[in-house]
Amino acid sequence: MAPVRNGCVIFNEIPTGYPEPGRTVVYDGHQTIDPDTVPLNGGFLVKILVLSIDPYMRGRMRDPSIASYEPAFPLGKPIDNFGVGLVVRSENVEVDVGQHIYGFYPFREYSIFKDLSELRRGRVLGTKEGLPWSAYVGVCGxxxxxxxxxxxxxxxxxxxxxxxxxxxxxxxxxxxxxxxxxxxxxxxxxxxxxxxxxxxxxxxxxxxxxxxxxxxxxxxxxxxxxxxxxxxxxxxxxxxxxxxxxxxxxxxxxxxxxxxxxxxxxxxxxxxxxxxxxxxxxxxxxxILRDKYIDRFYNEVPRMVAEGKIKFKEDASHGLESAGEAILEVQKGRNKGKKLILVAEE
Amino acid sequence: MAPVRNGCVIFNEIPTGYPEPGRTVVYDGHQTIDPDTVPLNGGFLVKILVLSIDPYMRGRMRDPSIASYEPAFPLGKPIDNFGVGLVVRSENVEVDVGQHIYGFYPFREYSIFKDLSELRRGRVLGTKEGLPWSAYVGVCGxxxxxxxxxxxxxxxxxxxxxxxxxxxxxxxxxxxxxxxxxxxxxxxxxxxxxxxxxxxxxxxxxxxxxxxxxxxxxxxxxxxxxxxxxxxxxxxxxxxxxxxxxxxxxxxxxxxxxxxxxxxxxxxxxxxxxxxxxxxxxxxxxxILRDKYIDRFYNEVPRMVAEGKIKFKEDASHGLESAGEAILEVQKGRNKGKKLILVAEE
Structure with a gap:
């Protein structure tokens, strides 16, 4: 397979009021990757399928000298947030090709990780409830x-x-x-x-x-x-x-x-x-509540969602190019449901 | 015994800013009572020794149409708050002459009550810790x-x-x-x-x-x-x-x-x-915490105070005439310790 585009979304400038698409974050479509040959050094390669856009992300668009509960986005680097990715190659025995992993990802089409801990305790998702992967960054995320x-x-x-x-x-x-x-x-x-x-x-x-x-x-x-x-x-x-x-x-x-x-x-x-x-x-x-409730959450909530006992609504944008606009929509409350970016098909 | 003065402190006017002595509350020294002959109708007569002046009293000096956690003071009636009184006559078999009772009292030198419940669950105080009665409206109140x-x-x-x-x-x-x-x-x-x-x-x-x-x-x-x-x-x-x-x-x-x-x-x-x-x-x-802790409080705190493990400081005014000024002092923070009014000697 020849090299393919590996677009990403860079934190470009600290906003003073609302974030501005094309200024606060910028899309960079110049980088490439060859998924077949890129060295993994014992890690695994993930193709990102869906990324979440959440209100709290605004708080990370600040001067890093200001302390807060989530680290500031570093200027010039890709922003990151929760998403679902597909493992396309792996040299890590604990991670298998074809697995779908929920975790904390850079806003980039492909990324390499050493192990699941790099994804903030990344979690391998099953498919037994038959829900779309996008649900796992919203009502099930x-x-x-x-x-x-x-x-x-x-x-x-x-x-x-x-x-x-x-x-x-x-x-x-x-x-x-x-x-x-x-x-x-x-x-x-x-x-x-x-x-x-x-x-x-x-x-x-x-x-x-x-x-x-x-x-x-x-x-x-x-x-x-x-x-x-x-x-x-x-x-x-x-x-x-x-x-x-x-x-x-x-x-x-x-x-x-x-x-x-x-x-x-x-x-x-x-x-x-x-x-x-x-x-x-x-x-x-x-x-702060994760350790106490996470197992109960995954045991109960996806099933309730699949059975229609908890309904949800999504508002998807397509492609990483749409990230800046999606971020602003959420801050303005213009989104029509859980805002997410469908980055790629499987 | 001939009739004696039965002075009281009346809520006279709702203040807009700080309460004004002689205007917000006024002292009325015209009423009298004969402690020996006043009819008790099965109740008991209390001579007030000490009354507490507390910051929260400002909140009661409001229009009664505004709801809050404590009832508004009714205009034209004596204000009330916690104090310690001495039982000087009693027709109530549960209350004995000579007892000191902590409870919620009108700001009046003498008052008649039917039973202890009229004092917001009035409590008969012992003297075993040897503390002044004033301590029982402050650190022990x-x-x-x-x-x-x-x-x-x-x-x-x-x-x-x-x-x-x-x-x-x-x-x-x-x-x-x-x-x-x-x-x-x-x-x-x-x-x-x-x-x-x-x-x-x-x-x-x-x-x-x-x-x-x-x-x-x-x-x-x-x-x-x-x-x-x-x-x-x-x-x-x-x-x-x-x-x-x-x-x-x-x-x-x-x-x-x-x-x-x-x-x-x-x-x-x-x-x-x-x-x-x-x-x-x-x-x-x-x-809201009274029922859970009151017994533990009276078992532990007066003893700690008597042993010097909890120190306290009082700022006493003398006579009900001083109530208006005492109230203002507390709101201004000019008091030098727990503000209280020594109404009478035993």
Missing amino acids: MPGQTAFYAWCEFSHVRKGDVVFVSAGAGPVGSTVIQLAKQAGCKVIASAGSEEKIAFLKSIGTDVAFNYKTEKTLDVLRKEGPINIYWDNVGGESLEAALDAAAQHARFIMCGMISSYNSENDYPVKNLSQIFAKSLTLYGFTVA | MPGQTAFYAWCEFSHVRKGDVVFVSAGAGPVGSTVIQLAKQAGCKVIASAGSEEKIAFLKSIGTDVAFNYKTEKTLDVLRKEGPINIYWDNVGGESLEAALDAAAQHARFIMCGMISSYNSENDYPVKNLSQIFAKSLTLYGFTVA
């Missing part, structure tokens, strides 16, 4: 894990609880909504377009509203008080949830996309509700 | 209970933890500091005067600083990161603590005096640290 782990750990759910989920149409929010419905809750959820509201209704959300046309506080005052708030958004949604919280409500603090593209977080003005209502706010990142 | 209960419940302390306590010189803060020292922690604490700093040092605080002359953020960046933050203050202290928090730090959200006298809470701008650092924020009011 990091976003689904985020929802499942923290719901199990922090919700302390009781039947009849009123749950509010912001950014409900995303892969985390929509999984949380369906877990909450299975637990017998009334679910209120917000999203930013009529198409997303329709999706929220299709997965059983009791009260779905467009935060751009209805005030979150008005909805929560009418439909609350709320016992559980799943916060993907921060800012005004968090402020409204504090206002509408019941005594002893649990706040699961998953993210704050409303502030990822501005200098400071939205200044929430009613934090005294935290002690006045005896609230507990649980901040977390998915990694 | 609600503030000490607040500190003890929530420290036991939420700190998840490990030896070597770095603990930051704001408003450290108050009765809650100073009790927390000493419990933290007993647990083998490094303790950083803030207060607003040199006299308070001296007290903080005298109780073993490792790093005591005046937040009016040193920036909290600078101190915490130098002395942290912190594993536990006990928040009595909110606002800038909370913001600095979020900045200086270690991964998995616990925030015990006890109060926010920095905002009690303004329209809105200080707008904290770095709430994304909650998920970025996997923090847990525990909001509470003392009542």
